[in-house]
Structure formats: structure tokens, C-alpha cells
Amino acid sequence: MEACVLIFDCGATNLRVVAMAPDGNIKASHSFPNATADDPFFKGGKIWSLEIIWDKLCAASKAVVDQLKDVEIIGVSVTTFGVDGTLVDFEGNLKYPVISWQCNRTHPILKSLDKYIDLYELYEKTGVYPYDFNTIFKLLWFKENHPETLKDSRFLFMPSLLVNLLSGVQVNDATMLGTAMIANLSTQEVSIPLLEKLGIPAALFGTPAQAGEVVGTVTKKASEASGIPVGVPVCLSGHDTQFAVFGSGAGLDEPVLSSGTWEILMCRSKKYSATAQQLDLGITTEFDAEKNMYDLGVNYVASGLLEWVGNHFFQDVPKKQRYQIMVEEAEQVPPGANGVAVDPNFYDPTNDAGGAISGIKLATSRGEIYRASLEALALTLKNALHVLEKAADFKARKIICVGGGSKNSLWNQIKADVCGIPIQLIAQKETTVLGSALFTFTGVGYYKNLKEARSSIDYQPYLVEPSVNKNTYQQLFENKE
Known part of the structure; x- marks a missing residue:
């Protein structure tokens, strides 16, 4: 049978599932609009509803799978916008909704950053430009407003939240870590000294894995929701920009x-x-x-x-x-x-x-x-x-x-x-999906x-x-x- 991989592409305005062949041709795709929701716990706050996003992606996945005739799905991966994620317990239950990068609640955190660390020192360690929506400022917001959420928790970026729903595995990827303003530039790993200085548990992020690594397989529950066969390998992708750059050639x-x-x-x-x-x-x-x-x-x-x-x-x-x-x-x-x-x-x-x-x-x-x-x-x-x-x-x-x-x-x-x-x-217009697909095809050994x-x-x-x-x-x- 002909092979393909499925890419769950979660963007700020559209949610898509794309089936891509090894030569980069799209076999099938389906999409739904995406939008932020109001935060029920913070007046004026903007969040992503993970439940709504998951339901729409699963509906798109079923529509795509139904179009695939004599095509074997050999892998699935997820790519999304950077920075965003949230704290979950060890069973994967959200402790707070996913705060959107479009929310301005962390603007005061950036303004008062010097009570934690000098801005230039932070930039020198991490290299990430200090946008007020960066992950680090959300973590400090949790520390100041909901410190209980930091206990016995894991922070999962948006791609990993969806990977967890697909496979039951909690693991972050390096490309999302690279957007968070918490990683050491030279080692490309979580900066434990930095998080300790900020009073944030370093264990929140676990040990991130590299793009293309197979981290699990589609569970029975996820198969019933998405239409993807049980046991299909789930690979890591991550931040959409990195895969668009790679996919561009x-x-x-x-x-x-x-x-x-x-x-x-x-x-x-x-x-x-x-x-x-x-x-x-x-x-x-x-x-x-x-x-x-x-x-x-x-x-x-x-x-x-x-x-x-x-x-x-x-x-x-x-x-x-x-x-x-x-x-x-x-x-x-x-x-x-x-x-x-x-x-x-x-x-x-x-x-x-x-x-x-x-x-x-x-x-x-x-x-x-x-x-x-x-x-x-x-x-x-x-x-x-x-x-x-x-x-x-x-x-x-x-x-x-x-x-x-x-x-x-x-x-x-x-x-x-x-x-x-x-x-x-270039003829390839879907370079984010293409880049993610190439890592997935390589990860599963194609x-x-x-x-x-x-x-x-x-x-x-x-x-x-x-x-x-x-x-x-x-x-x-x-x-x-």
C-alpha cells in the first residue's frame, strides 16, 4: 500500500489535519476555524480551549482518514504556534486553561521582570526576544497568581498536550523549548539554574526530546476519537516556524x-x-x-x-x-x-x-x-x-x-x-506540514x-x-x- 503520515496542524486561525505522501504531495486534508475563548477564571483573559481544539482536530482527522483509500498511515505528528502550553497533573488533566499568546495578562510581569532577573542577563542566557507572552512570563504569572498549580505538575507545550491526547505520553519537544525563554542556548536544554533563580520547579519540563522521535503510539481512545488506527507511531514535531523553515529547503x-x-x-x-x-x-x-x-x-x-x-x-x-x-x-x-x-x-x-x-x-x-x-x-x-x-x-x-x-x-x-x-x-505551499512530515517519515524509518x-x-x-x-x-x- 502507498504510505502517508498525518500532521495535526494547530494554527491561530485554522485547525487542519493533512495526509502527506513521501514526495510531499497532499493526499487529503480537512480544516476548521480556530479562535481564542474568554478565560472563565480571569476577566479579560484569552485562552485556547484544548477540548474544542481536540474535538475539531479529531473531526478533521476522521474526514481525512475517510478519504484515504489503499493508503497506509505510518505515522502522525503535531505542529503548532510557539510559546503556549499549560500545567497538567501526571494523568494529563489541565490545572489551568492554555493561556493564549494573544492575552495581555503577562504584560505587567515583563514590566517588573527586574525583581526576578535583569532583562539583558535573561536574554544572554536564552537568546529569545522578550515578548510578554513568552512561556517564562506565564510561569511567573502562575507563580504570582496560582502558585498551587506549580506543585506536582508537568508543563506541556501545546503540541505535547495534543501528543498526550493521541498517545497518553507526556513529553515536550526541543523546538518548543527553544521558544520559551527558559533554555540554555549552548546546551539546548532546560536551564535549571535559571528556573531555580526564578523559583520555578525545573522538573516541570521533564526531559524534552528531539523532533522526529517516536514517543508513543495512538491509543484506543484516541483512535475512536480521530479515526486513526490503534498503534500508529506518534512522532514529535513542535513549533510550526521551525518546520516551515526546514520544509522550505x-x-x-x-x-x-x-x-x-x-x-x-x-x-x-x-x-x-x-x-x-x-x-x-x-x-x-x-x-x-x-x-x-x-x-x-x-x-x-x-x-x-x-x-x-x-x-x-x-x-x-x-x-x-x-x-x-x-x-x-x-x-x-x-x-x-x-x-x-x-x-x-x-x-x-x-x-x-x-x-x-x-x-x-x-x-x-x-x-x-x-x-x-x-x-x-x-x-x-x-x-x-x-x-x-x-x-x-x-x-x-x-x-x-x-x-x-x-x-x-x-x-x-x-x-x-x-x-x-x-x-x-516554491511549488510546495504547505512547508510547515511538509517539514513536520519529513521528520515524521524519517522518525518511523521510511x-x-x-x-x-x-x-x-x-x-x-x-x-x-x-x-x-x-x-x-x-x-x-x-x-x-
């Missing part, structure tokens, strides 16, 4: 832009540095999907801003047609959006003022606002690239763009024009190693070259870089 020092709710510009490296200068530049360093490698990157909200524009200015357009109409209207607007400008800092922990839209007139159209948003995000990308080139000591000749944002042809062209270098697209797994993929790369608008954007943005 990028080599060392080749910048990859994972474009989604957040845009994350990263390059894979065998070296790292976490200095005060890099912190001031906004560099985050995470663990690559491959052991003993690092992903240096810059993060910022991207499609999250574009979704906000769509929800507020294109409400009359049905959601299925909204994306197309937004692009079509913006294509009629010249570079510079007729003077409309957007400050895209809708999420910046150092800027309480937030973003802004300026240059609006009575005749301003929603297409101008959308195009101005695309241009502002492209300038953010250009500035991020300069920072990354400086930190990793390389010069980019192209940017590999993957993720949902790579499907926006207008945005791709604006990025190429603003950055002044080609944007490389491929001998990751090199062989990735060599089986026909990426069919093609370039979006800068157009004549390149010079126009250089003039428009010369004082904004």
Missing part, C-alpha cells in the same frame, strides 16, 4: 520568511550570539528543528494586521471572496497608496501606543488602506533583513517566502520591490535520514524579481529605514 544563511499571522524572518545557522546589541536589534534565537543548530530571526505581526483591515473595511464582502477583492482593489492603487501610510506596530511590547493609519482624506478608499498596509509590512521586512544580515554576518541574495502570505502575488511583488532583491517562491527525506521533494523554485517600482519605493521609504 533552505540551507545555511539563506533567509526564509514564514508569512502568516506573524511574519518570521529566519536563517538557519550553526552559530549563535546573544548580546545586548542583538537584543536592542530585536533578534530572537531559537532552536532549529535539527539538533545543535539555531534559527536567528525577527518576528512581527503581519497577516494579523491584514485580517484586521479586512474585518473593518471589507465587511460587505463574503469571506470566501474577501481576499481576492482586497488584492484586486489594491492593485488599482499606485505605489505610495496616494499618501496613505500605515504604522504596522499593532503588537509591540515596547510600544503601548500601538499602530496607526495616517494620510486619510474624504476620498481615501479601502484599497489604498490595504495597499498601504502591504507596503508598510514590506518595509518592516526590509528593515528586519538588514538586522538579520548584521547579526548573522551574511548578505542575502534572495528571500525564500513560505506560508499563507506567499500566496498573495501583489504582496510578493511589493516585497521584492521594497527589499530590492528577488522573492523566491527515510534513512533527513537529507534523503528532503531530497525527495521537487520544490520547483521560481523568483519574483524587483520591478520598475523598485526605484519608486526607494524614494518613498528612504527616510523610514
Whole structure:
């Protein structure tokens, strides 16, 4: 029988289960929308309902399994957004809901961090940029507000919560650990001295395993819920960005832009540095999907801003047609959006003022606002690239763009024009799922190693070259870089 693996892909806006063949072709997929819920225990708090997410993923899994004829499922894995997770007891029962990265309850924790540790010292140890939603700040919030939850507990990141539901096994993966701001950069392990200094039990995280490791098999209970046969191996994946970068086919020092709710510009490296200068530049360093490698990157909200524009200015357009109409209207607007400008800092922990839209007139159209948003995000990308080139000591000749944002042809062209270098697209659009699938195929023994797994993929790369608008954007943005 033909083989495939199932990837549970839990994103901030969509929940999907994808069946992928060894050559990267999708055999079947099914999805449902995802959204945060209100925290019943904290007014104004935002959480992820693990029960709802699990039920939707299981429904999607059953729909996918029903489509697979003469195809054997040889492995299953889970990939999600970074940082988020929660405390569970040793049977896997949640002690508190999963606090979403979209919740601002930990903002005061970051503001008062110096009562625990100096910010620069923390960054030097962990390399992770201090966003207020980082796992470490959630742990400190638990310590200050629900200290009882830290006793006789295990902290499981979101992928591991789902792995636990699939297999009954409680184990974290290294890629999620690398987003948490609690791990030692050099050893890529939990920093016990750091957690002891913060008064947080180091045993909470257990011993994380590497991506691709088989940690269990699908239980009878999970099989009944998901439709996956009992005994199918369950492999670790983890943070979606790391698998998008690997799935893109990028080599060392080749910048990859994972474009989604957040845009994350990263390059894979065998070296790292976490200095005060890099912190001031906004560099985050995470663990690559491959052991003993690092992903240096810059993060910022991207499609999250574009979704906000769509929800507020294109409400009359049905959601299925909204994306197309937004692009079509913006294509009629010249570079510079007729003077409309957007400050895209809708999420910046150092800027309480937030973003802004300026240059609006009575005749301003929603297409101008959308195009101005695309241009502002492209300038953010250009500035991020300069920072990354400086930190990793390389010069980019192209940017590999993957993720949902790579499907926006207008945005791709604006990025190429603003950055002044080609944007490389690939035939494989689902690089997060692909990267996770390649690790899973290798983990269950279908491929001998990751090199062989990735060599089986026909990426069919093609370039979006800068157009004549390149010079126009250089003039428009010369004082904004």
C-alpha cells in the first residue's frame, strides 16, 4: 500500500489535519476555524480551549482518514504556534486553561521582570526576544497568581498536550523549548539554574526530546476519537516556524520568511550570539528543528494586521471572496497608496501606543488602506533583513517566502520591490506540514535520514524579481529605514 503520515496542524486561525505522501504531495486534508475563548477564571483573559481544539482536530482527522483509500498511515505528528502550553497533573488533566499568546495578562510581569532577573542577563542566557507572552512570563504569572498549580505538575507545550491526547505520553519537544525563554542556548536544554533563580520547579519540563522521535503510539481512545488506527507511531514535531523553515529547503544563511499571522524572518545557522546589541536589534534565537543548530530571526505581526483591515473595511464582502477583492482593489492603487501610510506596530511590547493609519482624506478608499498596509509590512521586512544580515554576518541574495502570505502575488511583488532583491517562491505551499512530515517519515524509518527525506521533494523554485517600482519605493521609504 502507498504510505502517508498525518500532521495535526494547530494554527491561530485554522485547525487542519493533512495526509502527506513521501514526495510531499497532499493526499487529503480537512480544516476548521480556530479562535481564542474568554478565560472563565480571569476577566479579560484569552485562552485556547484544548477540548474544542481536540474535538475539531479529531473531526478533521476522521474526514481525512475517510478519504484515504489503499493508503497506509505510518505515522502522525503535531505542529503548532510557539510559546503556549499549560500545567497538567501526571494523568494529563489541565490545572489551568492554555493561556493564549494573544492575552495581555503577562504584560505587567515583563514590566517588573527586574525583581526576578535583569532583562539583558535573561536574554544572554536564552537568546529569545522578550515578548510578554513568552512561556517564562506565564510561569511567573502562575507563580504570582496560582502558585498551587506549580506543585506536582508537568508543563506541556501545546503540541505535547495534543501528543498526550493521541498517545497518553507526556513529553515536550526541543523546538518548543527553544521558544520559551527558559533554555540554555549552548546546551539546548532546560536551564535549571535559571528556573531555580526564578523559583520555578525545573522538573516541570521533564526531559524534552528531539523532533522526529517516536514517543508513543495512538491509543484506543484516541483512535475512536480521530479515526486513526490503534498503534500508529506518534512522532514529535513542535513549533510550526521551525518546520516551515526546514520544509522550505533552505540551507545555511539563506533567509526564509514564514508569512502568516506573524511574519518570521529566519536563517538557519550553526552559530549563535546573544548580546545586548542583538537584543536592542530585536533578534530572537531559537532552536532549529535539527539538533545543535539555531534559527536567528525577527518576528512581527503581519497577516494579523491584514485580517484586521479586512474585518473593518471589507465587511460587505463574503469571506470566501474577501481576499481576492482586497488584492484586486489594491492593485488599482499606485505605489505610495496616494499618501496613505500605515504604522504596522499593532503588537509591540515596547510600544503601548500601538499602530496607526495616517494620510486619510474624504476620498481615501479601502484599497489604498490595504495597499498601504502591504507596503508598510514590506518595509518592516526590509528593515528586519538588514538586522538579520548584521547579526548573522551574511548578505542575502534572495528571500525564500513560505506560508499563507506567499500566496498573495501583489504582496510578493511589493516585497521584492521594497527589499530590492528577488522573492523566491516554491511549488510546495504547505512547508510547515511538509517539514513536520519529513521528520515524521524519517522518525518511523521510511527515510534513512533527513537529507534523503528532503531530497525527495521537487520544490520547483521560481523568483519574483524587483520591478520598475523598485526605484519608486526607494524614494518613498528612504527616510523610514
